[in-house]
Every structure is written in C-alpha cells, then in structure tokens.
Amino acid sequence: MDTRQWSSTIAAAQAGDRRALDELVAGWLPLVYNIVGRALNGHADVDDVVQETMLRAVDNLGSLRDPDSFRSWLVAIAMRQIRDRARRRSTETLDEAAAQATDFAELTVLRLQLEGQRREVAEAVRWLDDEDRQLLSLWWLEVAGELTRRELAAAVGVSRQHAAVRVQRMKERLETSRGIVRALDGACLDLRELTGRWNGRPDSVWRKRLARHIRGCGYCGDPRESVVPAERLLVGIALVPVPVGFTLSLALGGKTAAAATVASTSVGWSAKVVGALAKPAVALTAGVTVVAGGAYVVTRTPDAPPPRAAVITPGPATTSAPPPPPAAPPPSPASSSPSASPTTKTDLYGTVVDAVDRAPGPNAEPAPLPHRPESGVTSTGGAHATMNHRGDSVTLSGRGYVLVRWQISPQYRAGGLVMPAWTGLKGRLFHVASGGGRRMDDPVSTTDPSATGMGNAATGYAVLPAGTQQMWQNEYFYVDGSVTLTVNERGADYGLSVFPTTWDAVRRDVTTGPAQGARRYGLVRDTGGDDTPVPQYATRATPADPATVAQLSRV
Structure with missing residues (x-):
C-alpha cells in the first residue's frame, strides 16, 4: 500500500x-x-x-x-x-x-x-x-x-x-x-x-x-x-481481510450525525461510507459504524424526526463469499404444516444418521467430495485444540470444514470407548468424510477376530460401543452454525485434536492415502444434500453430562 x-x-x-x-x-x-x-x-x-x-x-x-x-x-x-x-x-x-x-x-x-x-x-x-x-x-x-x-x-x-x-x-x-x-x-x-x-x-x-x-x-x-x-x-502475502461482522464506530460528537451499518455479505473490505456533509472532514461531527459488505446510511440533524434508512448496494466485491447461514435450522418433518401438499418433498436434515457401514476396500477410490460453501470456522480452542481429558470441550462457529483427529491409546488405559458428543447445535452439522490413511477399527492381530477392537493383546483393547460406524484416524465434519464437541473419556484412553480446515485439505487427505505402503483411500460420506449423515452423538440440547447423548440422536 x-x-x-x-x-x-x-x-x-x-x-x-x-x-x-x-x-x-x-x-x-x-x-x-x-x-x-x-x-x-x-x-x-x-x-x-x-x-x-x-x-x-x-x-x-x-x-x-x-x-x-x-x-x-x-x-x-x-x-x-x-x-x-x-x-x-x-x-x-x-x-x-x-x-x-x-x-x-x-x-x-x-x-x-x-x-x-x-x-x-x-x-x-x-x-x-x-x-x-x-x-x-x-x-x-x-x-x-x-x-x-x-x-x-x-x-x-x-x-x-x-x-x-x-x-x-x-x-x-x-x-x-x-x-x-x-x-x-x-x-x-x-x-x-x-x-x-x-x-x-x-x-x-x-x-x-x-x-x-x-x-x-x-x-x-x-x-x-x-x-x-x-x-x-x-514475502508478498496478502493482508488478512477484515472479517464479516467486524464493526468500527467512529463517534466524533456534535450537531450532525451520520451512521452507517454495513451488511455482512462479503469477506474483505468493500464498502465506502457515504454522506453529504458540507463541513471540513477534519472538523466533522459524526458517528460512523462500519462492517464488511454493503451499507445503510442515515443522516439527520438533532431536531429532525427519526430518519428512514437509505439502502446502498455495494459494488462487486473482489472476494466472494457464500450467503450467511439461515437464522434458524430447517424444520423437521414432524414440524411440517399439516396443510402441506402430500407431494411436497420434506427436508431430510436430521432424519438420517450414521449407522454401521461397510469399510471400502483399500484400493477403492472414494466418491467425489461435494464442495459446500465456506466462509471459515472459528474455534474456542484456537487453530489446534487438544483435548485429552473427560469434560474438555471446544465450540466451533461459522461455516466450513473441521477435522477431528483421534489418538487412541489402550496402552495407557484399555476398555470400552465412551464417544464424544456434539451438543448445543445451532444450525446444521454433517459428517462428510473419513481419512488419514488408517481405519481405527482395523484388526491388528490375526488371532483376534474382533472388527471393532483397537489395540492388541500386549497393550489391551479399546472397544467401540455396539453399532458404532467405522472409524478412521481423521474424521471430517461440516459446520453451518455453531456446536460444542465434548470429550466423554471414561474407560479406554483417547484424545482428540480439532482443527478448522478446508474443503481442499479434506479432499486431498481422503483421495491421496499414505505416502508409503499399500494405498489406503478414505471414505466420502457427503452426498451434497441434507441426507448426508450427521454424527451419531449429536443434539441441539445442552445436557449437564454430554455423555448422556443418545448414539442415534436426531437433530
């Protein structure tokens, strides 16, 4: 500049x-x-x-x-x-x-x-x-x-x-x-x-x-x-754009007041606060509020009646972004109007959950990963949240992809896994893909026929609850709203690392496989629609003990 x-x-x-x-x-x-x-x-x-x-x-x-x-x-x-x-x-x-x-x-x-x-x-x-x-x-x-x-x-x-x-x-x-x-x-x-x-x-x-x-x-x-x-x-890296929702208020006081509120419709700075004030700029008496996107401008004198807002449409933004998430989650079939036409297609979100699935062959290429809108996900745990103990939690907000990486350690403490729970969901949450080059429930011993045990006879086993889906080291989710993920560790020892990520990173992990040894692709679960699976342990409620969330809860 x-x-x-x-x-x-x-x-x-x-x-x-x-x-x-x-x-x-x-x-x-x-x-x-x-x-x-x-x-x-x-x-x-x-x-x-x-x-x-x-x-x-x-x-x-x-x-x-x-x-x-x-x-x-x-x-x-x-x-x-x-x-x-x-x-x-x-x-x-x-x-x-x-x-x-x-x-x-x-x-x-x-x-x-x-x-x-x-x-x-x-x-x-x-x-x-x-x-x-x-x-x-x-x-x-x-x-x-x-x-x-x-x-x-x-x-x-x-x-x-x-x-x-x-x-x-x-x-x-x-x-x-x-x-x-x-x-x-x-x-x-x-x-x-x-x-x-x-x-x-x-x-x-x-x-x-x-x-x-x-x-x-x-x-x-x-x-x-x-x-x-x-x-x-x-060298040459760009400035971080002013994020959607960032507000700047310049209150200079005085007889004339101008207020501008900018709609959150783009990532980056694209709006110009406009007004027809005649005094020199350095002596202006004004109040200005600015957020990334378009602008609403109001001008009046102290004795004037309440103004009507004039809407100013911003010019084309240099960086496009998806529209903001809906103010409320889509209605479930149970809440659909009884007068609706019987031929009307109902919203399937919340009616389809994960179940036990058959693991693909190690050389079976995954389906294409649909690209859902991304504006970024923020995490209360930062860019790399590490959760090792029961009760540890992280809240994710925004619209985009999240990686949950598992670290299961039966050598420290074996037993049954008490799965983590997604609670306080506002908006929508999908389980879109699995990757990391390794399935966590691969049998590691030819003498142990269990398909759900992780570990071995020397270190002990971590055992999944009955009916749990296939698990991979990297599990990917798509958040459109906000949700809290809580570790419910009790029994087998495990830790979770949570990273906001991108569609491109998910696609690359799922389709590349490990760098050495036999190729092992990941699994794409996303259909591109609302019938994409949701996590098995998810609820819109905020229970006192997240470990009580039902495995096949409907959201």
Missing part, C-alpha cells in the same frame, strides 16, 4: 472532502486491523484498539504536515494504542475477555488459505509473548511488502540498527515456536505424555518445556521436510 498513491486523497480529506475521508478510513482499516489483530492475537480488545486508532487518526488528520508520511504516522498511532492497552489491562480482564476472543492466527490461516509451512508460521505466533507478538505484527507486514524497515523502527520507537537486533531475537523465538507446532502435529508418545497436563493454551512456561523436549527428542527434533525461513514464506 503506497502512501504516495493516497496523497491526493489525504490532502482532500484534510481540506474537508467527506468522500475522501470515507475512502481513507475504508482503505487503511485493513492495515490497522492486521497490525492490532496480530499484536493482540485476536483478543477481544482488538475492536476497541482499532476503533481508538482510527478515531485518533481522523481527529488529528489536520495536524499531519506531510501526506506522504501518513502510513508511518498511522502505524505509530496504532502501536501507541496497543502499548497503552497493555498498560491499562489487568490479568482478570485479560482472562475473561480471552475466552471470547477469536484467535488471529486461526483467522490468518482460514482467510488466506495458508497451508504447509506458511500455516505453521501463522500458528507459531500463538506461542510468542506479547512484546514479540507486537514486533512480529510489524515485521510480518514488512516482509509482506506493506511496511518499510524505516516505518517499523519508527513505530517501535528505536533506531533501524536496534530494530534489526530486536527483529532477529524475535525470529529466533518464532523458529522455536514453529518447532513446537510441528511436534504437536506429530505422533511422539513421550510428547503426548508430557502434554497430558497441558490445558491447550500456549504460554511461555509450556513453550520452554516443549522446547526442552524437542531439543532432546530424536523424533520431534528431526524436521520431516526442509524448513524454509519465515521471511521467505511471508
């Missing part, structure tokens, strides 16, 4: 051009959102800090002498607001708000469709301390071509030489964090035992513990592919 291209717009806004000010706010909001969002890792305070930054920029625009320095000036304001927020916050407030936050690393992966080592870098950010994360928020944009080193140093308030030293130290800790992300995705039994007491939230204490383990572990410390330096991975 070249400031020189904005010089005329900045000058016009300073001179009182309302449209130029609207364009300036809309054009530079993504940069500020990325800096603040990454520095705070999506903490609930992001909205407030972004709003305060833009408010101060608009309020003080008249004091900017050189329009070419606008970007440096705006970034410096954002960093001051981030540091002020750090000084004001309390531990109690942080912990309470963090439970409601959206992990910015997760948004980065979902919005930019990052994969491989680029995804690894984004997830590693979660392991950095606040100070390193603030610096990384600027360095990430520097290597992406959005900031210069001079602007980075000015925003931090140090010389370019000192900035280089600080960036190098931060990069070293980032590489350590990348190693942790790789190790957690692996299958090291010693690491699993170590993380059995971990609550799943990255912090400096666990970063040091895991780093010590990796340094001394031949499995975790051996990267399975060449590690590319982070700066090479981030």
